Amino acid sequence: MDEFLREFAPMLAEGLLDTLYMTLFSTFLAYVLGLPVGVLLVVTDKDGLKPHAALNRVLGIVVNILRSIPFLILLIAVIPFTRFVVGTTIGSSATVVPLVIAAAPFIARLVESSLKEIDRGAIEAATAMGASPWQIVYKVLLPEARPSLILGAAISVTTILSYSAMAGIVGGGGLGDIAIRYGYYRYRTNVMLVTVAILVIVVQIFQEVGAKAAKWGDKRL
Amino acid sequence: MQPIIQTKNLCKSFGDAPVLSDVNLDIFAGEIFGVIGRSGAGKSTLARCFNLLERPTSGEIFFGGTELTSLKPAELYKARQSMGMIFQQFNLLMQRNVLDNVCFPLEIAGVKRADARKRAAELLDVVGLADKAKAYPAKLSGGQKQRVAIARAIAPNPKVLLCDEATSALDPETTDEILELLADINKRFGITIVIITHEMRVIETLCTRVAVISGNKLTVEEVARNG
Numbered sequence: 001m002d003e004f005l006r007e008f009a010p011m012l013a014e015g016l017l018d019t020l021y022m023t024l025f026s027t028f029l030a031y032v033l034g035l036p037v038g039v040l041l042v043v044t045d046k047d048g049l050k051p052h053a054a055l056n057r058v059l060g061i062v063v064n065i066l067r068s069i070p071f072l073i074l075l076i077a078v079i080p081f082t083r084f085v086v087g088t089t090i091g092s093s094a095t096v097v098p099l100v101i102a103a104a105p106f107i108a109r110l111v112e113s114s115l116k117e118i119d120r121g122a123i124e125a126a127t128a129m130g131a132s133p134w135q136i137v138y139k140v141l142l143p144e145a146r147p148s149l150i151l152g153a154a155i156s157v158t159t160i161l162s163y164s165a166m167a168g169i170v171g172g173g174g175l176g177d178i179a180i181r182y183g184y185y186r187y188r189t190n191v192m193l194v195t196v197a198i199l200v201i202v203v204q205i206f207q208e209v210g211a212k213a214a215k216w217g218d219k220r221l
Numbered sequence: 222m223q224p225i226i227q228t229k230n231l232c233k234s235f236g237d238a239p240v241l242s243d244v245n246l247d248i249f250a251g252e253i254f255g256v257i258g259r260s261g262a263g264k265s266t267l268a269r270c271f272n273l274l275e276r277p278t279s280g281e282i283f284f285g286g287t288e289l290t291s292l293k294p295a296e297l298y299k300a301r302q303s304m305g306m307i308f309q310q311f312n313l314l315m316q317r318n319v320l321d322n323v324c325f326p327l328e329i330a331g332v333k334r335a336d337a338r339k340r341a342a343e344l345l346d347v348v349g350l351a352d353k354a355k356a357y358p359a360k361l362s363g364g365q366k367q368r369v370a371i372a373r374a375i376a377p378n379p380k381v382l383l384c385d386e387a388t389s390a391l392d393p394e395t396t397d398e399i400l401e402l403l404a405d406i407n408k409r410f411g412i413t414i415v416i417i418t419h420e421m422r423v424i425e426t427l428c429t430r431v432a433v434i435s436g437n438k439l440t441v442e443e444v445a446r447n448g
Contacts, residue, residue: 119312121308121311121312122312122313122315124312125306125308125312126325127301128272128301128304128306129306129329129374129377130299130302130329130330131298132295132298135329139325140314143314143317144314218316219315219316219317219359220316220357220359
């Protein structure tokens with residue numbers, strides 16, 4: 001056990017940091033893209049604040065196409081683009097690119113469903129008070145949907161975390177990379193098990209924290 | 222006297238089903254005007270045409286002499302700020318406390334935060350909820366929620382307050398309290414009140430004139446008052 005720790009602990013610690021970096025940075029960038037798209041999907045919907053059938057249709061199709069590509073395929077397909085953006089195709093930073101591309105449309109759908117839960121009456125009251133569509137978005141939709149958006153963020157982080165583990169296949173760095181290199185290629189099953197255990201614990205923490213934060217901030221309770 | 226709200230040949234249909242046909246109506250400043258009819262008669266639709274929550278299929282709506290259906294969006298938002306509205310389901314913002322709910326229309330109108338809070342506190346006093354300023358709507362009773370909604374609706378000093386079935390979700394006693402508050406607001410601030418209801422009692426207690434909607438048609442009558 002001691003020997004195992006001496007041999008692998010530094011590597012696992014570094015892997016964990018890499019994984020956290022990839023996951024959190026990708027989640028952040030994916031929200032920068034996905035949140036506005038989710039808002040637009042709701043606003044341009046036929047029952048939305050500013051219905052726009054063509055834009056809604058185009059956004060919906062793009063989101064659906066990106067969401068239907070398996071992540072492993074996407075990971076490889078975007079390699080030229082990754083090289084163009086990051087300058088390399090291996091390592092944690094390179095993995096952020098496909099992660100963001102895969103996660104942003106997923107996040108857009110989560111945001112869309114969170115915003116659609118908002119009571120139409122509240123939106124109607126704001127409209128009657130003379131709020132513009134933009135004011136309704138940032139003063140009614142987003143704040144009223146906050147608990148649901150936080151839960152969605154917890155789901156996003158954990159999903160991106162599991163995707164980041166797959167990136168190990170193309171030398172992406174992080175815990176998934178370690179699990180594949182040692183556990184799969186070199187038959188070091190114990191390393192793989194420890195790696196998976198760490199991933200399980202990290203997912204639990206994110207999910208717990210997200211659920212607590214959503215509940216804590218919800219004034220309906 | 223020029224009416225504060227006036228409709229000319231107002232028609233509204235949903236798909237092929239006509240709801241309102243050829244409604245000509247004058248509502249004058251300072252009065253408490255009732256609209257009564259059965260469920261589905263179109264009385265809510267009529268009220269929602271006054272602030273263009275529903276766009277009429279044809280016809281014109283004047284508010285203080287301005288024709289609303291031809292306004293540009295920004296002008297319409299501005300006009301709506303002079304018309305408060307309260308609803309059967311209160312429609313408060315659940316993630317804002319009572320004071321911030323009342324501040325909401327003032328934020329929309331671009332009032333400075335300190336001024337808005339001061340005004341909101343005054344209005345909570347008017348509706349008798351000064352002690353609930355920091356509470357969240359989920360913790361309030363129906364009557365209290367409607368009081369917050371009333372404070373919110375009159376915060377920007379509107380000319381008109383539209384009440385869409387505002388007492389229909391309340392018990393009779395609470396209904397009476399809310400009606401009393403509305404009468405008080407009408408008297409104190411001179412705000413014209415339009416009351417949509419299916420309860421004759423509400424009309425009898427409060428209104429000076431009433432429009433009766435049945436079969437897409439509307440007739441206006443004086444309300445007889447004892448004493």
